[in-house]
Amino acid sequence: MTGGLAATIDVTVGAFRLDVALDVPPGETVAVVGPNGAGKTTLLRALAGLLPIGAGRIALAEAVLDDPTTGQFVTVEERPIGVVFQDYLLFPHLGALDNVAFGLRSRGATTAAANEQARRWLTRVGLGDLTKAKPRQLSGGQAQRVALARALATEPTLLLLDEPLAALDATTRVDTRRDLRRHLRAHDGVRLVITHDALDAAALADRIVVIEAGRVVQQGTLAEITARPRSRYVADLVGVNLLAGRAVDGRVDVGGLELAIAETVGGDVLLAIPPRAITLSRHRPDSTARNVWAGVVDGVDRSEQRARVRVRARVTVVAEVTEASARELDLADGAEVWVAVKATEIGVSPA
Amino acid sequence: MRRRARPPIVAVCIGGVAATFFLLPLVGLARRAPWSSLLSDLTDPAARTALRLSLICSLWATVVAVGAGLPLAWVLARVEFPGRRLVRALVLVPLVLPPVVGGVALLLAFGRRGLLGQYLDRWFGITLPFTTAGAVVAEAFVAMPFLVVTAEAAFRGTDRRYEDAARTLGAKRWTVFRRVTLPSTWPALAAGAVLAWARALGEFGATITFAGNTPGRTTTIPLQVYLLLESGRLDGAIALSLVLLGVSVAVLALLRERWVGAL
Amino acid sequence: MSHERPMRRRLRGFLARLTPAAPVVLVALAALVAPAAPAALVALVALGAAGCGSDGTNTSAAANDRSTTAPGPGTLSGDLQVFAAASLTDAFTELGKAFEAEHPKVTVTFDFAASSALAQQIDEGAPADVFAPADEASMKRVTERGNASDPRIIARNRLAILVEKGNPKGITGLADLAEPGVVLALCAPAVPCGRLADAALEKAGVRVEPASLEENVKAVVAKVTLGEADAGIVYATDVKAAGGKAEGVGIGIAGDPSLEAVYPIAVTKQARNAAAARAWIEFVRSGEGQKTLAKFGFLSP
Structure with a gap:
């Protein structure tokens, strides 16, 4: 764990209190997931030094950044960090190159050296020909890449990303997510991604930390969390069926089961199927859904109004139906059911 | 729907009256202007001296207002301190104080026997009254509020997250201000500076009271206009006033449109 | 406000023919349409009308x-x-x-x-x-x-030299006003006290470099009593009015009617x-x- 981030943070903003501990070794990407108002942005601001903590300690690569007991506090501008903000916050009056060169110049590089370095980074994120473009002339995906290049250009020890994909539309998101994943892997510092999207978390992070109301409620790998969700929010979040497969021409082979998808991607992919998007029936459905297969009920988890039904076949998925229809279909362990999913309901992410 | 598209007639009428209220005096001046002797009135040595001096003084006053007013505006907008409201009100004092009273107040503060002025005189041999520097001080006193008020509003209105972003990139305060805050507030700051300049250009009361009236040193256009009126030379007074009007209207129309229009 | 609509039409007619004289009518009409219209505007126009009237009728x-x-x-x-x-x-x-x-x-x-x-x-x-x-x-x-x-x-009214209380510069007459280091305030030549002062100085053969040419005699008095100027040429009545805040010195040219206001x-x-x-x-x-x-x-x- 040497050289990583070791943070215990206790900070109060108005009526809200954030009290979390976080350890991230270098080379690992951690996704901080939580509902709105859980304290994700407060955490990011504390780590960045925009918000001094009330108690606890933040250390990065053995250097103490913030420790109220000793009074040690490294200011924002002195911290070896890079931040990709939610709305990117590219300086509107500067071109892409100047935006990326900003950090280098602020840290003392000559204009020529900074520009040279910035040009390399822009090329690396695939925008080598847009050096002069102002932020308002960039598409959402391009702006995100410039923001990433800007944050990476100073080669920070700690890379913080606040909802890096939230502002993008679905199509752009797939490509940008793949590129982001590649750049994150290439960065050898500590990586922290804040998101509220399970697919983003699964695709980008090695480990997930779930915070709710200022506390860490659960952390671990996706598999660990999926196996035992500890809150309603986590259950909803990871209740998404995540399937790994290989895509060819709009069809994905998932463990011998072939599924149709709406995206045109190829190679290894990760599919996300929300439980509510799955329809169950006793007889082969006369449905427009393009993905239909038969399976056996392998566990029903009933709550007041809804029932989560595990259906085993070549792949196992969880479907969520109303309690009424669960009774009507007489769903019990061992029952044979048909599963149907529309191709458009399946989220796709390159793996 | 048609009702809604119609311009509000009462507002348009009263607005028209207000606009006419501003316009009519100008028309009056233009009508009475000595067009035939305008050139000789303006090339008169006293008039030329006053014109040059006015330009110099108003520009220096703008420099002082910007140099001292911008930091003040920034502090008022960004730093929480006890008595901030009071300071904010203080900045507005020159706007409501009759300029002549402002001039007397300046004498009592910076004059030869003034609170600070006596030490300026005793220690450095600096006396402001009856000097061009004094005229600049008087003009800056009445003009600076325009800059401070505009700039403070601009600094308040900026999205501070951009400054945060700059700091995470390693920018020190001054770099943040120079490369992020300033560019995003530039149009408003420029507008404030232009307003301050225009106010300085037309300053009369505080200047004549604090800096006195010496041709070539403190006799700016407004003072010269007043003296011409006193000696019954209405034509010369109107000619100079027209120049003052022409210059400021042209500059305000051009620059304000261009800078503030970008907002 | 049932009569609002025809009123508005009439107003629009006026707007179309907007001449410099129209505002008076417009204000009156605007005041009718909106009873809350600031009285100041109406007063303003009334004032203007009164000013015009006094011009011609005698x-x-x-x-x-x-x-x-x-x-x-x-x-x-x-x-x-x-x-x-x-x-x-x-x-x-x-x-x-x-x-x-x-x-x-x-x-x-x-x-x-x-x-x-x-x-x-x-x-x-x-x-x-x-x-x-x-x-x-x-x-x-x-x-x-x-x-x-x-x-x-x-x-x-006779001219007099007004000096600071106690006369620290030891001024005894017009000639002393030309001394270097004496800050002198005069009236501007545009006002009577300035013309008289110039005449007196010329008569005495004294060339001075005034620090300021004030727009009226009271401003000269103010500059001296505030200590900004060491001396100023004012009227005898001003010396009297200044009371104990400053003192007077005669100009040393007696009884010349051309030097009197x-x-x-x-x-x-x-x-x-x-x-x-x-x-x-x-x-x-x-x-x-x-x-x-x-x-x-x-x-x-």
């Missing part, structure tokens, strides 16, 4: 001119507007009270300012009944345009209360009036 003044005999005490009434030089402020204010005591139905209102400014205002039609400047040039300017006639001299007085042509105006002039010239003027440092004519 019927009342003409009527007054016909009565030649001055009415006795107690028969006078109305407002009396006196435009007087700033240097007469204290003396005239006191005389005004005495005059009002003698003529209880008369209210005297003063406008004290620089003589040249007052002359300008009277020529532009300001509602003055009496004009009392501090120099004959200003009076001449008004009488030449026929806006006043038959001026009389009511007082004279002369105070003429006259009834204006457009006087609306000519009878009271004449009574005021008689009062100022009377023994009591002259005694009051002398008290404030004026010389008799």
Whole structure:
């Protein structure tokens, strides 16, 4: 764990209190997931030094950044960090190159050296020909890449990303997510991604930390969390069926089961199927859904109004139906059911 | 729907009256202007001296207002301190104080026997009254509020997250201000500076009271206009006033449109 | 607001034919449409109209001119507007009270300012009944345009040097004003005290470099009493008025009438209360009036 981030943070903003501990070794990407108002942005601001903590300690690569007991506090501008903000916050009056060169110049590089370095980074994120473009002339995906290049250009020890994909539309998101994943892997510092999207978390992070109301409620790998969700929010979040497969021409082979998808991607992919998007029936459905297969009920988890039904076949998925229809279909362990999913309901992410 | 598209007639009428209220005096001046002797009135040595001096003084006053007013505006907008409201009100004092009273107040503060002025005189041999520097001080006193008020509003209105972003990139305060805050507030700051300049250009009361009236040193256009009126030379007074009007209207129309229009 | 719509149509018609004269009508109409319209706007326009009216119509003044005999005490009434030089402020204010005591139905209102400014205002039609400047040039300017006639001299005023309390620079006469290190404030040549000061300095053969040419004599007094100027050339009456805040030094040129300010007085042509105006002039010239003027440092004519 040497050289990583070791943070215990206790900070109060108005009526809200954030009290979390976080350890991230270098080379690992951690996704901080939580509902709105859980304290994700407060955490990011504390780590960045925009918000001094009330108690606890933040250390990065053995250097103490913030420790109220000793009074040690490294200011924002002195911290070896890079931040990709939610709305990117590219300086509107500067071109892409100047935006990326900003950090280098602020840290003392000559204009020529900074520009040279910035040009390399822009090329690396695939925008080598847009050096002069102002932020308002960039598409959402391009702006995100410039923001990433800007944050990476100073080669920070700690890379913080606040909802890096939230502002993008679905199509752009797939490509940008793949590129982001590649750049994150290439960065050898500590990586922290804040998101509220399970697919983003699964695709980008090695480990997930779930915070709710200022506390860490659960952390671990996706598999660990999926196996035992500890809150309603986590259950909803990871209740998404995540399937790994290989895509060819709009069809994905998932463990011998072939599924149709709406995206045109190829190679290894990760599919996300929300439980509510799955329809169950006793007889082969006369449905427009393009993905239909038969399976056996392998566990029903009933709550007041809804029932989560595990259906085993070549792949196992969880479907969520109303309690009424669960009774009507007489769903019990061992029952044979048909599963149907529309191709458009399946989220796709390159793996 | 048609009702809604119609311009509000009462507002348009009263607005028209207000606009006419501003316009009519100008028309009056233009009508009475000595067009035939305008050139000789303006090339008169006293008039030329006053014109040059006015330009110099108003520009220096703008420099002082910007140099001292911008930091003040920034502090008022960004730093929480006890008595901030009071300071904010203080900045507005020159706007409501009759300029002549402002001039007397300046004498009592910076004059030869003034609170600070006596030490300026005793220690450095600096006396402001009856000097061009004094005229600049008087003009800056009445003009600076325009800059401070505009700039403070601009600094308040900026999205501070951009400054945060700059700091995470390693920018020190001054770099943040120079490369992020300033560019995003530039149009408003420029507008404030232009307003301050225009106010300085037309300053009369505080200047004549604090800096006195010496041709070539403190006799700016407004003072010269007043003296011409006193000696019954209405034509010369109107000619100079027209120049003052022409210059400021042209500059305000051009620059304000261009800078503030970008907002 | 049932009649709002036709009113609006009429207003729009007016707007279409907008001429510089239209605003008066517009304000009146706007006030009708919106009863809450600021009264100030209406007042503003009314003010403008009043100003225009007084310009052309002089019927009342003409009527007054016909009565030649001055009415006795107690028969006078109305407002009396006196435009007087700033240097007469204290003396005239006191005389005004005495005059009002003698003529209880008369209210005297003063406008004290620089003589040249007052002359300008009277020529532009300001509602003055009496004009009392501090120099004959200003009076001449008004009488030449026929806006006043038959001026009389009511007082004279001598120049004096005003110095700081205790006279720290040891100034004893005009010659000392040319000393380097003496900060001198004079009146601007545009005002009577400035012209007189220039004449006196020339006569004494003294060349000075004034630090400031103030726009009126009271501003010179202020600069000296505030300590900004070491000396200034003012009137004897100003030295008296300054009391203990400054002291006077004679200019050392005695009894030269060309170096004295002369105070003429006259009834204006457009006087609306000519009878009271004449009574005021008689009062100022009377023994009591002259005694009051002398008290404030004026010389008799």
